Amino acid sequence: MSAAEPVDLTVADLHPALGDPALTSMNFLNEVSERHPGAVSLAAGRPYEEFFDVAAVHRHLDTFHRHLVDDLGHRPEQARRLLLQYGRTKGIVHHLIARNLAVDEGITVDPEDVVVTVGCQEAMFLVLRALRAGPADVLLAVAPTYVGLTGAARLVDLPVWPVAGGPTGVDLADLADQVRRARAAGLRPRACYLMPDFANPSGVSIDTAHRQRLLNLAAQEDLLLLEDNPYGLFHSDDGPRPPTLKALDTSRRVVYLGSFAKTVLPGARVGYVVADQRVGGPAGPVGTLADQLAMIKSMVTVNTSPIAQAVIGGRLLEHGCSLVAANTRERSAYTRNLRHLVAGLTRRFPDQPDRLAQADQPGVRWTVPAGGFFVVVTVPFEVDDALLDRSARDYGVLWTPMAHFYDDTAPVCALRLSVSAVTPEQIDVGLDRLAELITDELTRPAG
Numbered sequence: 001m002s003a004a005e006p007v008d009l010t011v012a013d014l015h016p017a018l019g020d021p022a023l024t025s026m027n028f029l030n031e032v033s034e035r036h037p038g039a040v041s042l043a044a045g046r047p048y049e050e051f052f053d054v055a056a057v058h059r060h061l062d063t064f065h066r067h068l069v070d071d072l073g074h075r076p077e078q079a080r081r082l083l084l085q086y087g088r089t090k091g092i093v094h095h096l097i098a099r100n101l102a103v104d105e106g107i108t109v110d111p112e113d114v115v116v117t118v119g120c121q122e123a124m125f126l127v128l129r130a131l132r133a134g135p136a137d138v139l140l141a142v143a144p145t146y147v148g149l150t151g152a153a154r155l156v157d158l159p160v161w162p163v164a165g166g167p168t169g170v171d172l173a174d175l176a177d178q179v180r181r182a183r184a185a186g187l188r189p190r191a192c193y194l195m196p197d198f199a200n201p202s203g204v205s206i207d208t209a210h211r212q213r214l215l216n217l218a219a220q221e222d223l224l225l226l227e228d229n230p231y232g233l234f235h236s237d238d239g240p241r242p243p244t245l246k247a248l249d250t251s252r253r254v255v256y257l258g259s260f261a262k263t264v265l266p267g268a269r270v271g272y273v274v275a276d277q278r279v280g281g282p283a284g285p286v287g288t289l290a291d292q293l294a295m296i297k298s299m300v301t302v303n304t305s306p307i308a309q310a311v312i313g314g315r316l317l318e319h320g321c322s323l324v325a326a327n328t329r330e331r332s333a334y335t336r337n338l339r340h341l342v343a344g345l346t347r348r349f350p351d352q353p354d355r356l357a358q359a360d361q362p363g364v365r366w367t368v369p370a371g372g373f374f375v376v377v378t379v380p381f382e383v384d385d386a387l388l389d390r391s392a393r394d395y396g397v398l399w400t401p402m403a404h405f406y407d408d409t410a411p412v413c414a415l416r417l418s419v420s421a422v423t424p425e426q427i428d429v430g431l432d433r434l435a436e437l438i439t440d441e442l443t444r445p446a447g
């Protein structure tokens with residue numbers, strides 16, 4: 001080979017996860033949306049952009065800066081260093097996150113057990129990297145599940161075993177069964193990943209009694225629970241929210257994953273993990289899981305941008321560390337949209353028998369979640385990427401095939417609609433177009 005010859009690599013020589021559907025899914029969905037900029041998107045789970053405010057970002061930064069000097073007593077040069085220099089691996093807003101968890105969720109955590117991460121995505125990666133000790137390790141995850149979790153698991157060579165979700169949010173008999181089957185096969189289930197509040201994509205929530213039963217089962221089976229909670233604040237009724245698993249956790253069984261993408265700003269790329277589990281070494285205790293995660297983080301992103309953390313910190317400080325208080329406008333917009341979407345489906349499919357809380361019967365069905373961003377519509381035909389492409393091109397509406405949230409290739413007859421990034425008017429247009437597509441598919445001659 002001459003020195004001038006270009007270097008070509010093959011994907012077969014790279015990490016096996018590259019090219020895996022779990023990693024290509026998000027790119028594919030973005031590409032479809034870019035190819036059809038005129039299509040109404042009921043696909044994107046992004047927060048509503050009209051609420052973004054560049055001036056507020058400056059204010060948040062100033063608020064956090066003042067907090068460093070006025071509340072924490074840092075000298076000006078110390079405060080400047082904290083904001084602009086390389087920094088503490090576990091982050092600089094950990095104390096505010098701990099306060100937020102106490103105020104909004106009734107969770108008591110030692111700030112030292114919080115690791116501030118580059119989005120929740122990094123938190124998932126760090127946790128899975130730490131838990132995957134060897135080839136016998138597997139992760140259980142309630143299916144359908146968030147594709148970012150599956151992708152992160154692939155990157156650390158951790159197989160994901162699906163656990164049935166069902167109407168309760170997690171089928172405990174199936175969870176127990178999967179644990180036993182994995183162990184009988186000589187494998188070690190390290191944890192079960194789930195979203196107890198308005199899950200992505202199912203929209204299903206777990207009620208308080210079932211959360212308690214889940215914790216009991218996890219204790220019985222000695223299983224960690226990875227609780228991911230990006231949507232919990234966006235409940236659509238005024239009743240009390242069920243406590244998080246972490247709030248109910250009395251034995252450090254729950255690793256809690258947090259994201260500020262939906263409650264503050266996705267562009268800040270700040271999330272966190274609460275990992276208060278004690279870790280022992282051959283010569284005794286070596287600290288907490290948070291310490292171990294920080295060690296991994298120091299070799300991945302070194303530390304989360306302190307400037308981005310400061311923006312989040314400032315927003316927290318401006319609302320007494322309550323994201324509930326900071327998100328009243330967002331919550332009411334998402335609630336209004338969710339109701340509008342469900343009413344719109346009911347109007348457009350009036351001949352269908354009563355909708356069910358779970359879309360598990362023939363005909364066109366949809367879920368009616370009590371909050372969050374997502375509604376799942378089930379139809380009597382397969383919903384795949386080719387149909388999405390046609391929907392975008394010929395009908396001008398985007399949605400997400402539910403097949404993207406299952407870790408196998410079985411056909412899926414359902415799609416996910418998101419209400420977060422659209423107006424009620426856009427929902428109307430999108431639903432008109434979707435109804436046309438569904439009607440055409442239902443009346444299309446077989447073969």
Ligand SMILES: Cc1ncc(COP(=O)(O)O)c(C=O)c1O
Pocket residue numbers: 045118119120121122146148195200228230258259260261266270271
């Ligand atoms: C369930 C779930 N977890 C995690 C994330 C990622 O959060 P972040 O943007 O903080 O990385 C998302 C984003 O959509 C999500 O839906």
